[in-house]
Amino acid sequence: xLTLKQDHSELVVLSVLSTGPSYxxxxxxxxxxxxxGHFKLSPSGMYPLLTKLEKSGLVTTSWEEVKAxxxxxxxxxxxxxxxxxxxxxxxxxxxxxxxxxxxxxxxxGFVPQSFPDELANG
Numbered sequence: 861x862l863t864l865k866q867d868h869s870e871l872v873v874l875s876v877l878s879t880g881p882s883y884x885x886x887x888x889x890x891x892x893x894x895x896x897g898h899f900k901l902s903p904s905g906m907y908p909l910l911t912k913l914e915k916s917g918l919v920t921t922s923w924e925e926v927k928a929x930x931x932x933x934x935x936x937x938x939x940x941x942x943x944x945x946x947x948x949x950x951x952x953x954x955x956x957x958x959x960x961x962x963x964x965x966x967x968x969g970f971v972p973q974s975f976p977d978e979l980a981n982g
Contacts, residue, residue, distance in 0.1 A: 869901055869909055871960060874953040877919060877945040884910060884941070910943055918949035 876882060876890050887910075888901050901909075913919045922944070927937035945953065 869905060870913070871953075871956050872899065873901070873906075873909060873913065874918065874945060874949060874956065877943055878950070878953055881922075881942045881944040883943065887943070913949070914943070917946060918952050919943045920946050 872891055873887060876887050876894075882890065884903070884906050888903070888906055892900050910919065914921055920943075922942045924940045924942060925937045926940045927935065931937065
């Protein structure tokens with residue numbers, strides 16, 4: 861498993877939200893699934909990041925009441941916070957993606973297409 865840096869975590873979370881509204885647990889599952897389990901964002905990293913994104917206006921939030929299947933219709937359920945990418949968040953994500961692509965392109969210039977045998981086996 862690889863660890864995401866804060867900067868990368870923001871890009872990944874915003875990218876997940878670009879596909880539609882989601883909630884914290886679903887976002888973390890989507891990240892793990894889309895990375896074949898290589899990236900995982902724990903609740904201790906996810907929720908402070910989502911709070912930061914909300915405070916900066918990159919995401920908006922709404923609440924939903926969720927009840928367990930078969931629960932008493934009169935009982936109250938637990939609340940789930942949904943996150944949606946805001947117009948400001950869409951613009952920010954577009955800039956982040958462009959920056960990522962530029963950096964990736966520059967780094968690719970340093971990565972050899974093939975290794976000499978002594979590097980590949982060492």
